Structure formats: structure tokens, C-alpha cells
Amino acid sequence: MSRVMPGTEARLGWIGESVRRVDGIPKTTGEFEYASDLQVAGMLWGHTLRSPYAHARVRAIDLSGALSVAGVHAVLTHSDVPGRKTYGLEFQDQPVLAIDRVRYFGEPVAIVAAEHPEQARRAAERIVVDYEPLVPIVDPERATESEPLHPDPESHVSDHYLRDPRPNVLRTMRIIHGDPDARGDVVVEGTYELGSQDQAFLGPESGLAVPDGKGGVDVYVATQWLHVDREQVAPCLGLPEEQVRIHLAGVGGAFGGREDLSIQIHAALLALHTSRPVKMVYNRQESFSGHVHRHPARIRAEHRATRDGRLVCVQMRILLDGGAYASSSTAVTANATSFACGPYAVPNALIETMSVFTNNPPCGAMRGFGAVQTCFAAEAQMDKLAQALEIDPVELRLLNALGTGDTLPTGQRITSSLPVAEVIRRCAALREPDPEELPRAAIRLPGGAGNTTRGEGVKRGVGFAVGFKNIAYSEGFDDSCAARVRLHEDGSAEVHCAAAEVGQGVTNVILQVARTELATDDVRIAPVTTAAVGSSGSASASRMTWMASGAVRDACRAALVEREARGGGEVDVERVYRHRRTAPLDPETGQVGELPAHVAFACAAMKVIAEVDVELGLTRVVWIGTAQDVGKAVNPQAVEGQIEGGTAQGLGLALMEEIQTRDGLITNASFTDYLIPTALDVPPIVSELVEHPEPDAPYGVKGVGEPPTVVSTAAIVAALRDATGRELARVPVRPDDIVGLQ
């Protein structure tokens, strides 16, 4: 699908040009093959039996009923896992299939393969699991006083983590910067809370595993990082990595939710067991248990400033609910801590973050990765400070804006580009539309199509916020991306890169870089697979454009050199690109040593106009203007797309998106009850691309996917506060909070 037919367009775009995405038309017309569309002859359907409990002991599993269902070819449990019984991104703590205990609602317990999906489901219903329900830990505040969910105290320990022996601590982190007791003339405090957001990708988890007849397996799957999947899948199958090939299947959105494994090991196990291809597709309800979510958070913040508005000290305590398994919680913890203060120069700080295990749905990566939560708290605090000091909120932010040469609370000096003051100025200068006259159509009022007001109760508010986060992986992670370029004799080229196209547009980035470097339009992208090229790293952390650009650039240049040296002919060259090295922070003080902890940063400012029906608690976001630090826009149209989508996702968290649970059980696992914004909820978004080339990055690029999500929740709620005069310290903001019930 991602093939570009040479000659279909005169010129398909080099770096810096707005070009149509190559998968745009097939996706719009329905021709694009998503992972859920995969099909091969003779394929079986897999189905997962999941725990109905958030916490229970598994005493026994009786498969006999399931095995006797017509059409069933395999019913497998943990005892059928030939290799390692557990897997995980950072710690191998998650059972492939539950062993003696289930720790969250929806945890996989057994898997079935049958001729028809219906037979597989019916068979799964006939598996009898003898559970002994246990009291679930659902309040993260009380996790450290509860029985440990992972009894081995060494199971989640790392050298560069602060030692915290209390039960159920996933990671404790602390930054002590300057003198945390430093006093200011003015102090503002607040306690903030965020609910758990779901990535809500439209394409559910799905894939196809095909046995190769020689003991190995090919897995076609919608994922974010092929090679890290293979690293986790192969040991559980008891196979060497060469016998497991992971191929990218069409991804219907990811947003972090496809960093952890879903169907990969299960489908491969069933395929190897039955010697038949096995397809698995989660349904919508199952998908809510099929991936990790954004961490719900509770944040206590205290900001101290001088009378003239300079920040003196920030203290924050952050509690993240990691749910039942580690996933990438430890890295989310580090990010929340690192970016807690926002993009401001803060001379003194004490930031303490703890993530804990509970029996709530597991949390891990989601767009913004810890910085969303702290931005919401920090920006609310900045507004409180502005109010207390009677300073314009934009002025206050400018006064404290971080910039190149300044030092972060971790002691890391910013040596790369970070134009905070400029994004603030350029965003503030965007002209918002004048208030619309009444009467107007219902859909242009809060409550929208619901026809609830003709203007009664409606107040207008303006919000402003700034946010930032890191680009690429941090804390000493060896982050790389490979690309392989083949130059053919006819002058055309083929690029192999394992970078996952998750809808963000990396395919175009790769094409644009290759066309620019090779000075030809005739470039094709080869199928994305572990079989043909080294790891690209994850399509995560706003890193893929930077990393893939670097790798493809280097491989193209090397290929040209080689062709030159050989005097023509076919060449095939692979290169691995690395960004600058980082190192962990000091576990006691959270300070950097010689190397930085983060590679680079990107920031964004956002202004929001909202109208709120203060009697019904309904909202219409009227207009959003934003200025974002993008380094260099490879494809400006795609950058705008990322800004609009990222902003919409932050709007969802601000106004409606929350996974609700009762005793750890998800109660709104459907798109009927887990609402995401519609076209009537997302206003026109005006984007200013602020282009200051990142000195260390290929072509000066920066990642662009996350900053809009980091900042938009904070900016939207700021507008709601302005309209209502209420504190609104929790997201999603409920109508009850706006009208002041309870």
C-alpha cells in the first residue's frame, strides 16, 4: 500500500515541501489494508479468554469443555508456553498467560484457535477457571500499605533508581535542585488530578501469525517497534530471534498503545501449535483491556515567586497509578519528574514522583508520556500565580521562560534549541475571532447538536498554556535507527527502514529524505520487516522523524559514495544512526552527571477560546491557536496534521475521555461510553510553525507529535476556568464540576 508509483506525480516532494501522504487516498477510499483485514488461505482464528476479576488466584483451569467444541484446534494456557513465561518492555513481569494469579481485569488466561471466530469464542466460554477472588488494590494512595502484587522485591529494581523498599512501588524518583526551602513573596498551592485516558485508536489490536514450516514463524502485526516485539516474542516461544520475523501490518493508530505486546506471542503460539496461520483481532470492548493506558495522576504543587513574578521555588509531589504491570511506567515516571515545572527557569525545586502497582488497568506509554499530567498541574499553578500577583498570565510566562543556555531542575544545561519565549509571543499574537453574534445555530453553541441553549448561561473564556517535553529516549538508553538503501542500475532506489508508519507520516519523511539525498523522485519504500533491516527503534517519544531522517540520510549518502567508488552498478548499503548519548540521573538527587539525561526538547504554546454553558456545564471550544517549536518541518502539511490530531487528543482528556473503573473493572469499555471528540467538538486550529533548526538533528528536525497533546489539555481547562471562575482541578472536567454540584 505504501508503494509510490513512479511518475504518478511530476514531483513528489523533497524536504520542506507540503506533500500529500502516500497512504492518504487508500485510507480515505477504504483500500488500505489494515492489520484487521489480513487474510490467508487455511487460516484459523484465535481468541483470548480474559480474567473477569481485577485480582484473583487461579487455582485450576479445566480445558475439556473447550477442546470438545467443533472446529477447535488448540486451547493453550501458561503451561504451553515453551520458553520464558513472562515478557515486558522494561521488566519481564507480565505473564504470557496467567500462571497462578491474575492482577487486572481482562488479563489473558487462555487462548483458543478454531476454524471460525465464533467457534473460538464459544470454546473460550467453556473453559472453566477456578478463581479465588482477592481484594483488589484500587486506591494508589494505599498501594504502599498493601500486600505486594509482585512478591519478589528485586523484580523491579534498577541501579539508577532510588531504592524504595515499600511494597508496590514501581519507581520513586526525586529531583532536589538548589534550596527547596527557598521562600518567595507569594505562594500558590493546588492539588490536581487526571483520569486515565485511552489511546482509543480506531484499528483494534490485530495480526496474523504464519508458521514457516521449519519451526519458525512470521508475525504480521500493527505495532510501533518491530524489533523490540521480536526481542520479547522469541524468548517466550523458545526460538532464536532469526526464526521469528515481525512484519508491519497496516496500523490504525497507535499513540503509545502499541508499544506493549498484544496478540504477538499468542498468535505465534497458536500458529506453531497448530501448524496453521492464525489471525487474531480484538473487538472494541476487548481492546480496552488489550493495551496500556495513560497514567491517572494526583499531583500536589506549591509554587513560590517574588513579588515581581519570578519563580523562586517549585515543589511537587506526583503519584502515578501504574496498574498491575510495569510496562514503561518507570520511564513515564522519569518524564513526569523531569518536566514537572514546565518550560520555566526554576532556581530551586523539589520534585518527588512515585508510581505504584495496583489492580487497576495497566498503564504505560501514551502520547505525551508523563508530561501531559504535569503540564496540566504546572500551568494551572502559573495561572494561579498570575492571579495572585495580578500579572498578565502571558507576561508571567514570558518572564520565566526557559531558553538555550538555561538550566533545568535536573542540572542539565540546554545546549540545543528551545525557543520558549518565541512560541509564547507568536502564539499570543495570533488573533482570535471576535465573539459570534446571537442567535446562531445550535451546533455553534455549547451542547452542540443537543440544542440545549440559545445563549442562556453561556460565558466566554480565554486560556493560555505552554508545555514542553523531551524528544527521543532518555536516561542512557542506547537509541538508534537503521536504514538500508539499494540503488538500482536504472537510477531508482529502494529504502528499507523498520520505522512503523502509525499514521504519523513517517513514510513520507523517509521518501522525502531519500529523494532529497539521491536527487531523484524514483524512490520506493520496501515492506517494513525485521527480515531485511536492523532496528529503527520505536515510533514513539516524538523521535521517529529525527531518527529515520538521520538513518536514511546516512544510508543514502553512503550508497552514493559507494556507487561512485565502484563506478556504478547496484549498491546495497545499511547504516545505523544514533543521537547524542545520555545517562541516568543521580538516583538520590535527580541531577545529571557529565552527560545529559535528555537528548533535546520541543515546546508549544496554545491559546484557547471556549464558551461554557455554566448552568448545564457544557462546553464548546471555539478556537485554538498554537505556536510550536518544530525545528524544521519536513512536510509542513503533515506537521499541521499532527498538531491538529494531538490537540484533539488533549481536548478529549480535558473534556470527556476517561476509563472508568469500579473495583478495578472497566465500566465503559465501548465507544458508546468512552467518548472521544467529534468534528463538532474540535474547533478550527491555527498553527504557527516555529522553525529553529535543532543543531544536533538531521536537517534541524524536531519531533512534533507530542507537544500539542502535552499543552492542549492545560490550555483548554484554563479557558474553562476563565469562563466559569471555578478551580476545575480534575480532568476530564465533568459537567458536575462546572455547575458546582457535590
Add this chain to the structure above:
Amino acid sequence: MDVLTPRSLDEALRLRAAHPDALPIQGGTDLMVDLNFDRRRPEALLNLNEVAELKGWSRENGVVRLGAGLTYTDAMSAKLAALLPAFSEASRTVGSPQIRNRGTIGGNLGTASPAGDALPPLLISECEVELQSVRGERRLALESFLIGPKRNALAPDELILAVRVRGGLGTQTFMKVGPRNAMVIAVVSLALGVDRERGVLSAAFGSAAPVATLVTAALDDVDSFPEQVAAAASPIDDVRGTGAYRRHALRVLVARALERCLTR
């Protein structure tokens, strides 16, 4: 799963009697969701889409007869909007264009959800439901047809043929509260009518009691009507909203709807 597709009402009724396990399907916008989520696995479906007698609407002596197969898109037409303004406004709030093109009032009555958006506006227009089986026809007031959350008085061999409502009953409006601005199930909804000729206020709400509920009062009771309606509700806390909010919102909606209808 078999799909039975009758071409006439007679055939439909005979098939219905012969196959009580075959679930009637009209637009499928409720039923197919249930099938997809594996909540139901009927032996067969009785596809009503080819039964011409269920389609369209007619008007006789002030009574408007709406066929069970009338879609929300049909209901938004200018002619019906003039006769049944609240019903037409309610139809506009349903789902998305795709759902409004497929979804029908027969299906809304069949599902009998407390959140069904067709129900409150029908209730304020003196609605009777026409039911038919091979045994004959009967008519039930909509209040008697709705017997509980997702429960109605349909017998296993009956089909919903149509509803009959009174058109042109004064001024009316419909409002629906949900946490997003389109495509949302009512957290609470309200249809309200002011009939000056007969001196009656009528309000019907959805999602604030086990069934959509009608409240009427004399025209003089305008001031106390918001409170009366809120008092008739018995809202619960659920994933979509709290009971306290629903009651609060109902008060606000009734006051605003009265204002709209009285100043029109």
C-alpha cells in the same frame, strides 16, 4: 443465522408467528451493535426493510401516523417539522447522518431504551402504538407500551406497525444533554410542549427514570413546572453521569424550554 425477508406485511406477520425466535430488524443500528459485541445470537433475523407498509407517514383528522420504518432523516423533513416540531428536533440530535439514515422509530420503540430520543417527543404528542399480529391489531398508549428499561409490551408474535400522534399541538421543543457536542447518548433529554388552546404544559424526559416519562400540568403552573418535572425523575448515577446532575439539568432544561415555547 438465517435472514427471512418478507415482501409484504401479511407475509411478515405470518413469518413472525411461525418463527418467534427470529428477531425483527429494521435499520439494525441497535441490533447490529448487539450482534457485533456478541451480546445476542438470534436463530434468525426477520428483515423488515422490504415491507412497504411500514414506511412513510400520513395525516388524517389531526392525527399523524408514522410508519415504524420512518427514519430520523425522514422525520427531519420540513413537513413533519411543522407538525411535530419536538420530534423533528429530537431526530436531528440522533447519532450521525449515517445513523439517522438507517435508524427508525420502530427500532427506537423496539429497543425501548430510557435514553431513546424518539420517545420523549412522542410522549408529549399523545402517542398510541399500533401493534399487529396474525391474531389481529391492538393499540396501546406509548406510556403503557414502555414497561421498563429496554422492556416493552410487544408480544412475541407482534410487530410494531406505526405510531399515531396528534400534530400541531402548540409550540414544542426538544433538548438533549451529553458530554460531547454530537453523537451522544442522552445523559438527560427533554421534550416540552405548550398547548395554549387546551391550557396544558407537557414535558417528557429521557435518561432520568427507568422509562421515558411524561409529566403534564396546567398552563398556570409555569413557575413550578421545572420543579415538578425534576421531582418526577428518579435518576441514577452511572458511567454517563450522576443522578444529581441529571436532576439539576432537567430543571434548567424545563425552564429554558418553557421560555422558548412561551415567547415563540
